[in-house]
Amino acid sequence: MELFDVYPLYDVEPVKAYGSRVVDKNGIEYLDLYGGHGVISIGHSHPHYVKRLEEQLEKIGFYSNAVQNSLQRELAEKLGKVSGYNDYQLFLCNSGAEANENALKLASFYTGKSRVIAFNNGFHGRTSAAVTVTDNIVIKAPLNAQQSVTFLPLNAIESLKKEVEKGDVCAVIIEAIQGVGGLDEGSTTFFKQLEVLCNEFGVILILDEVQSGYGRTGKFFAHQYHGIRPDIISVAKGMGNGFPIGGVLIAPHIKPNYGMLGTTFGGNHLACTAALAVLEIIEKENLIDNARNIGDYFTARINHLFEINKVKGRGLMLGVEFDFEVSKLRKRLIYEEHIFTGGAKNKKLLRILPPLTIDKTAIDQFVNTLEHLLVPN
Numbered sequence: 001m002e003l004f005d006v007y008p009l010y011d012v013e014p015v016k017a018y019g020s021r022v023v024d025k026n027g028i029e030y031l032d033l034y035g036g037h038g039v040i041s042i043g044h045s046h047p048h049y050v051k052r053l054e055e056q057l058e059k060i061g062f063y064s065n066a067v068q069n070s071l072q073r074e075l076a077e078k079l080g081k082v083s084g085y086n087d088y089q090l091f092l093c094n095s096g097a098e099a100n101e102n103a104l105k106l107a108s109f110y111t112g113k114s115r116v117i118a119f120n121n122g123f124h125g126r127t128s129a130a131v132t133v134t135d136n137i138v139i140k141a142p143l144n145a146q147q148s149v150t151f152l153p154l155n156a157i158e159s160l161k162k163e164v165e166k167g168d169v170c171a172v173i174i175e176a177i178q179g180v181g182g183l184d185e186g187s188t189t190f191f192k193q194l195e196v197l198c199n200e201f202g203v204i205l206i207l208d209e210v211q212s213g214y215g216r217t218g219k220f221f222a223h224q225y226h227g228i229r230p231d232i233i234s235v236a237k238g239m240g241n242g243f244p245i246g247g248v249l250i251a252p253h254i255k256p257n258y259g260m261l262g263t264t265f266g267g268n269h270l271a272c273t274a275a276l277a278v279l280e281i282i283e284k285e286n287l288i289d290n291a292r293n294i295g296d297y298f299t300a301r302i303n304h305l306f307e308i309n310k311v312k313g314r315g316l317m318l319g320v321e322f323d324f325e326v327s328k329l330r331k332r333l334i335y336e337e338h339i340f341t342g343g344a345k346n347k348k349l350l351r352i353l354p355p356l357t358i359d360k361t362a363i364d365q366f367v368n369t370l371e372h373l374l375v376p377n
């Protein structure tokens, strides 16, 4: 059987990884400034994470959601404490798209309505409702046209007001900082007005923190820079450091009932153990502070390169915008310099999403490499 060929692949095969380094099958070591698409939070193969998973696997790896699993409660408690959302409820699933799918479904159940407001350039995943609220026509099948969504520009509060006043909106979904779209972010004024409008018109505010959450931006959640409290928060990527897990944090006024949501694999023993180990390491190693400090260091070091238009984002969720398209530069970085970086919908943007454990030496290596690559021939 052939693989269903949907990914344009770089010709590199990682077989081993540690910290912020990845080693390919030829023994070549790479600096990982991409974290496998913002997934690696605590670094590759962290010994505490490996030990926790090995020990759990020896006991029990999986059983269904029809029986008690105290690891889920432990995770909810720990996540509530670390994130500042102690009074919220947690639903566990397996990916970012699934987290958003469940978030949107909950908003619709709660309000009895179905139209969603989303934002230009936003990305929320590839499943049914998640892809509908994603601003990319290429990845939507005709089947996805059945749901009702209105796209608005970021910061367009007056347009947003006009839409929610119509009374048929169940949710506004927004990334705290746009990832795939290219690191744009609403202003604090906008986020605050958005929260007020959602409360006033009974609309559920969903913050997609799938990429920006889990300390990546220098706070546990990027929306915490704006002093708002959404009704629902979706998480995934950094949550399991590569073990597939996603979650929905749900405000106390949204009440559950049996059968409302469900999943076979979500919240299994191994996934919860991975997620617990991640939170333990984030706390113990002060990784949220590290993300903020190293992010500041990165921005200060790179800003002087004259080919750079600007550095976008916060902490270790960064985009470096050049005055040229970066695909060739990314290839040179991988094949010649052995550094992984990411791309975006904005073709001039290099995305930097390293493990939150990264240090200044690695940033120096990257900046020095760029200086040398950007020297005109």
Ligand SMILES: Cc1ncc(COP(=O)(O)O)c(C=O)c1O
Pocket: 095, 096, 097, 098, 100, 123, 124, 125, 126, 175, 179, 180, 208, 209, 210, 211, 212, 236, 237
């Ligand atoms: C902000 C955001 N939401 C949702 C998703 C979808 O997550 P997944 O690929 O785990 O379904 C992504 C993935 O890149 C994302 O960046």
